[in-house]
Amino acid sequence: MEDTRFTWNKAFQEALDHDTWGQVEEAVNGYQRLQVAAAVEHVENVLDLPGHRRQAIGQLANILKLRIQELNAGVRGSVGLPGMQALKPFMAGLVVSDVCLPPALAAVIKAAPLPAAVAAAGDTGSKARNQPGDTTLSIDFATLSVKGAAAMADPRIIVRVRDKAGKLLEAVQESPAIMCFPSDPDKFSLGFSWHMQTPLNCLPDDAAVFFELQHYKLTKKKKSIKCYSYLEGVELEAAGGAVLEVYRKPVDAKRKARPTLLTSKPMYMHIVRRLVQH
Structure with a gap:
């Protein structure tokens, strides 16, 4: 579990550095890789974590999903760079301890929840075009x-x-x-x-x-x-x-x-x- 904590925290810090310097593509790629890993772990529970730690991982996946959407759209959203910076203590203890989201980010999740199954999907391509009967x-x-x-x-x-x-x-x-x-x-x-x-x-x-x-x-x-x-x-x-x-x-x-x-x-x-x- 410590290996997972270290790997995820390192990936987060690297993506956050890109985000801080305005390197949008690199930040999105970094956040996206971590988001997929967190969402899949939340769904499959490969690490066999207790429910509250698994829930924290799901919350991380949702926050990352929102930040990715903000960066791709080029807008100031409810998470923003300050929200990602506030995640540092949370990431430092995720998986191995009982960490909680900063209150401001917890409020964001409550206001705009994303199901973990959706958060896991870095959707590829557009939805299929269709007509009645297709x-x-x-x-x-x-x-x-x-x-x-x-x-x-x-x-x-x-x-x-x-x-x-x-x-x-x-x-x-x-x-x-x-x-x-x-x-x-x-x-x-x-x-x-x-x-x-x-x-x-x-x-x-x-x-x-x-x-x-x-x-x-x-x-x-x-x-x-x-x-x-x-x-x-x-x-x-x-x-x-x-x-x-x-x-x-x-x-x-x-x-x-x-x-x-x-x-x-x-x-x-x-x-x-x-x-x-x-």
């Missing part, structure tokens, strides 16, 4: 197991919708940077949502959605795909949780052959599918 698909990403995840630089999930010929059917979408669970260096906490832009009833029968893990190779100074998973056919039309196998690159966009598992030890991506009838 069915749209949204996916909530939970976790991804990949050996050596903690050592990857700037890991992200790239989502591509393709037909059997490999043709892209809509715009490519990219997740925010993702983080590892402090307690498991081979497991990513994803914590974002993706919304298909094309209604399911408008897709060809051979459509598939590919989820590619991209990271930055420092030695080669370029982005690279590490592995991938995908959904196809009836899997796209079923609501509920799904456990997807993780495959070795290169991505077989045309699905000509059975893909090869990334490792001999099973690795999986956990997602939840949501279908909306319009």
Whole structure:
């Protein structure tokens, strides 16, 4: 738990420094990574914390979500830079002690609460356009197991919708940077949502959605795909949780052959599918 406290506090201090100097993009990226980690921990309770400490982590996720919204919109909101600076003592004791939000920030949460499940979602892309009678698909990403995840630089999930010929059917979408669970260096906490832009009833029968893990190779100074998973056919039309196998690159966009598992030890991506009838 002390490792988690140290990691989160360090990440917060770095993001706050960017915020203080007006480096908006860097601050948003830093806050967002921490927000996702906190929201997922609040929902899944990987650290097996008592309820009041878990609630404090959820409050942190909500405050960070509000500050991210303020920075992206370029407005002075109810949190602001002073609110983030006031979080320093709270962050110093989070996870390992019974800390409470500063009263002013607690009032902000009370006035504009955000459910933890929403706070966990660094939403990717716009909501699916739809007409009466359409069915749209949204996916909530939970976790991804990949050996050596903690050592990857700037890991992200790239989502591509393709037909059997490999043709892209809509715009490519990219997740925010993702983080590892402090307690498991081979497991990513994803914590974002993706919304298909094309209604399911408008897709060809051979459509598939590919989820590619991209990271930055420092030695080669370029982005690279590490592995991938995908959904196809009836899997796209079923609501509920799904456990997807993780495959070795290169991505077989045309699905000509059975893909090869990334490792001999099973690795999986956990997602939840949501279908909306319009």
